[in-house]
Amino acid sequence: xxxxxxxxxxxxxxxxxxxxxxxxxxxxxxxxxxxxxxxxxxxxxxxxxxxxxxxxxxxxxxxxx
Numbered sequence: 800x801x802x803x804x805x806x807x808x809x810x811x812x813x814x815x816x817x818x819x820x821x822x823x824x825x826x827x828x829x830x831x832x833x834x835x836x837x838x839x840x841x842x843x844x845x846x847x848x849x850x851x852x853x854x855x856x857x858x859x860x861x862x863x864x
Contacts, residue, residue, distance in 0.1 A: 827857065832857040832858070833860065834858065835858065839855060
């Protein structure tokens with residue numbers, strides 16, 4: 800995978816912490832850990848409601864053999 804670099808003085812550039820979070824997300828996905836769209840969508844739609852649904856836990860996809 801190509802290494803992504805931020806451009807200096809770019810107002811849309813991401814912070815080091817944001818890049819680290821993206822890299823961690825990519826690593827999680829590569830290992831088969833993810834939250835499916837339907838689960839995430841339902842959780843986000845519960846924001847501002849009472850009771851707020853608990854945050855979803857990642858699923859782990861089975862590894863190909």
